[in-house]
Amino acid sequence: MLLTMRLRPYALRRSSFVTRALSLNRIGPSLPGFLLRYEKMHLRLASSALSFSSLSDMSLPASALNTTPGAKPHPEESPLAPTPVVVNLHLDALLVKFLQTKQRKTRMLVSGKKVETLSLAGLRDLVGRRLPFLKDQPYRLAWRFPDQDTMEPLESSQQWVAALQAAQATNESLVLLVRRTPGVFPPPSWVCPPDEAAAGESSPASRLLGGIDGEEEILRDLAAVDPDESAGYALVSFYRFVAIADLQAAAESLERLWRPFGALGRVYVANEGVNAQMAVPDNVLELFCVATKRHGLLRDVPVNVDERLTREAYANATPFRALHVRPRAQIVADGLPEALDWSRAGTELSGLQWHEALDAVGSRGGAVLDCRNVYETDVGIFDHAEPLNTTFFRESWAALDERLQHVDRDAPVLTYCTGGIRCVKVNAYLEQKLGFRNTYRLKGGVIAYHRELRRVQAELAQAQPAEAAAGAGDASAAPSQAFARDAARFYPAAPEVSVDASRGVVEVRAPSLAPAAAQAAAPPVAVQRLASKFRGVNYVFDDRMGARVTDDVLGQCDTCGAPCDAYVNCRSDACNLRFLQCAACAPLWRACCSQACRAARAAQDERRADKARHQSERRQLQMLSRAAKLQQSQQQSARAAAKAAAAVDAPGAAAAAAAAAAGASFRDHALAGSTASTAAPGDAAGDAVFSARVQTRLGDYCEAMSAPEPPTLAALREETQRRYPANVARMLSSPSQGALLSLLASLQRAERVLELGSFTGYATLWLSRDFGRAATDDVAAAAPGRVVHSCDVDDAAAAVAARYFERAYGAAAERHIVFRRESAEETLQRARREQLRFDMVFLDADKRRYVDYVRTLLGDAEHAPLLRPGALLVVDNTLWKGLVLRAADPAAAAASDDDGDEALPRPEDFGPAARMARRAADMHAFNAFVQAQPALAPLLLPLRDGLSLVRYAPPL
Numbered sequence: 001m002l003l004t005m006r007l008r009p010y011a012l013r014r015s016s017f018v019t020r021a022l023s024l025n026r027i028g029p030s031l032p033g034f035l036l037r038y039e040k041m042h043l044r045l046a047s048s049a050l051s052f053s054s055l056s057d058m059s060l061p062a063s064a065l066n067t068t069p070g071a072k073p074h075p076e077e078s079p080l081a082p083t084p085v086v087v088n089l090h091l092d093a094l095l096v097k098f099l100q101t102k103q104r105k106t107r108m109l110v111s112g113k114k115v116e117t118l119s120l121a122g123l124r125d126l127v128g129r130r131l132p133f134l135k136d137q138p139y140r141l142a143w144r145f146p147d148q149d150t151m152e153p154l155e156s157s158q159q160w161v162a163a164l165q166a167a168q169a170t171n172e173s174l175v176l177l178v179r180r181t182p183g184v185f186p187p188p189s190w191v192c193p194p195d196e197a198a199a200g201e202s203s204p205a206s207r208l209l210g211g212i213d214g215e216e217e218i219l220r221d222l223a224a225v226d227p228d229e230s231a232g233y234a235l236v237s238f239y240r241f242v243a244i245a246d247l248q249a250a251a252e253s254l255e256r257l258w259r260p261f262g263a264l265g266r267v268y269v270a271n272e273g274v275n276a277q278m279a280v281p282d283n284v285l286e287l288f289c290v291a292t293k294r295h296g297l298l299r300d301v302p303v304n305v306d307e308r309l310t311r312e313a314y315a316n317a318t319p320f321r322a323l324h325v326r327p328r329a330q331i332v333a334d335g336l337p338e339a340l341d342w343s344r345a346g347t348e349l350s351g352l353q354w355h356e357a358l359d360a361v362g363s364r365g366g367a368v369l370d371c372r373n374v375y376e377t378d379v380g381i382f383d384h385a386e387p388l389n390t391t392f393f394r395e396s397w398a399a400l401d402e403r404l405q406h407v408d409r410d411a412p413v414l415t416y417c418t419g420g421i422r423c424v425k426v427n428a429y430l431e432q433k434l435g436f437r438n439t440y441r442l443k444g445g446v447i448a449y450h451r452e453l454r455r456v457q458a459e460l461a462q463a464q465p466a467e468a469a470a471g472a473g474d475a476s477a478a479p480s481q482a483f484a485r486d487a488a489r490f491y492p493a494a495p496e497v498s499v500d501a502s503r504g505v506v507e508v509r510a511p512s513l514a515p516a517a518a519q520a521a522a523p524p525v526a527v528q529r530l531a532s533k534f535r536g537v538n539y540v541f542d543d544r545m546g547a548r549v550t551d552d553v554l555g556q557c558d559t560c561g562a563p564c565d566a567y568v569n570c571r572s573d574a575c576n577l578r579f580l581q582c583a584a585c586a587p588l589w590r591a592c593c594s595q596a597c598r599a600a601r602a603a604q605d606e607r608r609a610d611k612a613r614h615q616s617e618r619r620q621l622q623m624l625s626r627a628a629k630l631q632q633s634q635q636q637s638a639r640a641a642a643k644a645a646a647a648v649d650a651p652g653a654a655a656a657a658a659a660a661a662a663g664a665s666f667r668d669h670a671l672a673g674s675t676a677s678t679a680a681p682g683d684a685a686g687d688a689v690f691s692a693r694v695q696t697r698l699g700d701y702c703e704a705m706s707a708p709e710p711p712t713l714a715a716l717r718e719e720t721q722r723r724y725p726a727n728v729a730r731m732l733s734s735p736s737q738g739a740l741l742s743l744l745a746s747l748q749r750a751e752r753v754l755e756l757g758s759f760t761g762y763a764t765l766w767l768s769r770d771f772g773r774a775a776t777d778d779v780a781a782a783a784p785g786r787v788v789h790s791c792d793v794d795d796a797a798a799a800v801a802a803r804y805f806e807r808a809y810g811a812a813a814e815r816h817i818v819f820r821r822e823s824a825e826e827t828l829q830r831a832r833r834e835q836l837r838f839d840m841v842f843l844d845a846d847k848r849r850y851v852d853y854v855r856t857l858l859g860d861a862e863h864a865p866l867l868r869p870g871a872l873l874v875v876d877n878t879l880w881k882g883l884v885l886r887a888a889d890p891a892a893a894a895a896s897d898d899d900g901d902e903a904l905p906r907p908e909d910f911g912p913a914a915r916m917a918r919r920a921a922d923m924h925a926f927n928a929f930v931q932a933q934p935a936l937a938p939l940l941l942p943l944r945d946g947l948s949l950v951r952y953a954p955p956l
Helices: 015-021 031-037 093-099 120-130 157-170 194-198 215-223 247-261 282-293 311-317 351-364 393-403 421-432 445-470 481-490 585-589 595-647 651-671 684-704 711-723 735-747 762-768 795-816 824-833 847-858 884-888 890-896 913-932
Strands: 003-007 050-058 085-091 105-110 139-144 174-180 232-241 264-270 273-281 304-310 323-327 347-349 367-370 380-382 413-416 439-442 497-500 505-508 525-528 534-538 567-569 578-580 752-756 787-791 817-820 838-843 867-876 936-941 947-952
Touching: 085 157, 105 120, 120 157, 157 174, 215 282, 232 282, 232 311, 247 264, 247 273, 247 282, 247 323, 273 282, 304 311, 304 445, 311 795, 347 351, 351 367, 351 413, 351 439, 351 445, 367 380, 367 393, 393 421, 413 421, 413 445, 421 439, 439 445, 445 534, 684 735, 711 735, 711 762, 711 795, 735 762, 735 838, 735 867, 735 947, 752 762, 752 824, 762 787, 762 795, 762 817, 762 838, 787 795, 787 824, 795 817, 817 824, 824 847, 838 847, 847 867, 847 913, 884 890, 884 913, 913 936, 913 947
Parallel strands: 085 174, 264 323, 347 439, 367 413, 413 439, 752 787, 752 838, 787 817, 838 867
Antiparallel strands: 003 050, 085 105, 139 174, 232 273, 232 304, 264 273, 380 534, 497 505, 505 525, 567 578, 867 947, 936 947
16 A cells, blocks of 8 residues: 655655654554555654645555554564655746645655655656646746756756755755746646647646637737736626527636636626626737637627826726626616627617717717616716616616607617617517618717727827927828728728827718618718717716716715716615715715715724724734744743853853844844833733734824824825725825934935826825924924925825815915826936935835835936935935845745745735735835945835835045
C-alpha cells in the first residue's frame, strides 16, 4: 500500500517537525496495523495535525504492512529513514490572477528515497497532481531556502536533485515558485475538462477565450496590458436575439470569454438570446469588442459604448460591482403567452435617420412611441413622442392595443427605448399581432442616438475651423474620412452625406421613411446644428440610474415638488422605493421617501455604526495582540541571548542584546499604536487589550483637546463622506492630519506650497490656513502671503473643491489657492517652466509615480530643483496598509502567513490582491529611494496610513 502523509499548513513549519511528529516512540510500534485499519479515511491527530490518505507521495516498504501483532519494522526499512523534504509550493501573483483561483500556495512531501532520483519531469508530475490546472501547461520554476532572499531558476534535473539533497542534509524545507511563461496564459482548470483533454481536442491554452477566431492574437495583445492599470471604465451594452439550447454552457462560455478582460456587469442568457450591460476597463475595450464580436453567439454584434468614467468617478457611481452571467427564462420579460418571430421586427433607423424622421411622422398620420416605463419617461423623452405610461414592460401590449386601435395600418409607427432591445419585441408585436406594415425602431436606442449625435457634432466642430481658415463657403463640402466611416457604419444602405461647416449643417440624402423606389430621387435633408431632440436624462439600468443628454429638467421632486430628475432608492432597508428627490431634500430627509423611513434609517445607521465600531475594535485587538506576541517573543530571544553572552563572559554582547530587545519593544509598541497600560510591567498582552478598548475614545479625546475643526472644513468633510462611498471617501485627510499640515506649514513659514492631488480640497484648505488663527473666520485665518498650488484630474471632485474654496475665501480665493484641473506631472512641468520654488510640498497623488515626482522636485543636471533649501516634503500613504512589510521582506512575509495571530496584513484584506501588492512594492521602493538620497532627511511616522516628513537639505 502506498501512503502519503499530509500536514496541515498551520502545523507544518520545518521538516524536523515532521521527523518528531512521526517518531515511532510517539506513535508506537503498531503503526502498520493502525494504518491498515484506516487506509481509506483521513485521521486528524490533535497534537500534530497530521492526516493520512491513499495517495502516492511517500512510499512505505513492504514489511511496514506486516499485520502480525507486535511486529516491528526493520531499522533499515523504517519509513522515517531517510528524512523526507518539505516543499512549499507558491504561485506568483500574475499566475494566480489569470487563473482566477484563490489557491496561492500548497505543500508537498518528497520521500527521502526519491531525493536522489527525482527528475525535473518527475517534479512537474508532482506539481501537476497537487495543482491539476497546471498539468501539461507551460510554466517556469525557481527555488530557494526559506532564509534566502533571492530565487534561483530551476532548469535541470541536476539542479533539482542538488537542492533536495542540500535541504535533506540541513533538515530544511524548500520554497518552490511557479511562474508564468512570458506571453503564455495557462488556463483555469474549467477551460479544458480532463475528459476533453484525453479525447485529443485542441490545446486548452488555445481555448482560453472559448475557442473564438484569432484567439492567439488576442491573447498576445492582452498579455501586453493589465486591465487593473486602466485609467477608467467604459460602460457598454449590447444584445442579440439568437436561439440558444444549452443556457448553462452558453453562460459559462461567455463568462470564460470576458473574465480575463476584467469586465464587470450583468448579462442575461435565455433561449431567445443574450442581453448585456457591462463596464470594461478602457485600456482593453478594443480587444474586448473584437473578442465579443468573434464569439459564436454574438457574431458581429453592435456594441453600444454609453459613457467613459475615470476610476474615481466609477467608484462614486459604481454601476456594477462584479461580473454575473446568468441564465434566464427571457432576456426581457414580456409577459406574452407565446414567443414571436423576433427577426420580423420592422426597420432599424440610425441616429441621423431617426433625427430627421421625427418631424415627418406627424404629417403622415403616424406615431412616435416611447416603449419605456413611466419612471423613465418622466425624466427624459424625444420631441413628438408619446409615452405608453406603463409600470412594467408586460403592460405594453394592452397600452399598444388601446393607443393604436384607430390608426391606419399603413401609417408609419416609430418606437424607441433605452438600448433598442425592447423595441424589437414591440415592433414584432405591431407587425405580427396588430398588422402594421411600416414600423421603424431606433437602432441602439437612446444610447446610440446620443453617441452618434456627439460624433457628428465633434465632426462639425473640427471641420468649421478648417473651412473658416480656408475661406471656403461651398455648401456641398465633402465630409471628412472620419465622418464618412461613421456614416458607412451606421446607415443600412450608405447614403450620400455632406458637411457644410460654414453653416454647421449635415446633409443626408435618402430619408428612411420614403418608399424604396423614391429614395434615390429624394432631395437632401438638412439636419440643422444637430441639436438633440431627446430632452433630459436617459434612465439606465445600473447604479447610476441616469445619463444626462441635455440640461432640460423634466421631472419634479417627490418630496417638495421642485424641478428634479435625480432618482434615488429610499435608504430604508425595508422600503428601497425608487423616487425623485432633489439635492436640497436629500440631506434633510436622509435620502428617504417618508418620515417613517427616515426614522427607520436613523435606527439602522446606528446599528451599523455600532457593528462597524465593534468590528474595528476587534481587528485592532487582533493586530495589537500579534504585535504584543511578537514583542514578547523578541524580548525572550534577546534575554536568552544576553544570558548566553553573560555565561561566556561577554558583557558587550549582553549589552547589545539588551539594547536590541529594548529597541524592538519600542518599535513594535509604536507600530501597533499602543498607548498607556494598567497591566503589570512586561505584560505585553495586557498592553494590547487595554489599547484596543480605549483607542477609539482616546482618538476622540485628542481631537476634543486639539484646535477645533473650522466649520467650512467640517462641512466639506461631511459632504465628501456623503457624496462618495466609504472606500473613496477615506482618501480624505482626517481633521488631525489636516491640522498637522497647517501647523507644519506655519512652523515652516511657507510662502509657496505645492499640493499634488487635492481630491475635494480638504487638505488644500488646511494648508492655506495659518494654524492657531480664528477658526470661524476663514478669511482671517488665511496665512498672509501664502499661496497653495494644487491640482487634481477628477472633474467631479475638483468641482466640489472649487465651490468650497470660493465659500471660504470668496473673491479672494485665487490669492490663496491656485487650483488647476491637470495631472501632477503637468503641474510639475508647469512649475519648472515658470521657475517656481516651493517651501513645502504635500504629495498625495498617483502612488506609482512618487519616485518620478520627487526626482522632478530635486532637479537634475539640466533643471534646477523646485525646492528651496530647508523645504519640507510631506508624503502620505507611505506604509500602505502595513503591506510595505511584505514588500520589504517577502520571505518573512510568506513564512508569517502560517503563524496565526502573528501573520502580517495580507493584500487581499484591502482590495484586489495583485493591485494592493504592487502599490505596497511601489511605496517600499519610494521609501528606500528617499532614504538613499543624500539631499533628503526622512522621518516616517505611523500616523494613519503612514506619513513621511522629509527635509530637503542639499549639500553646500
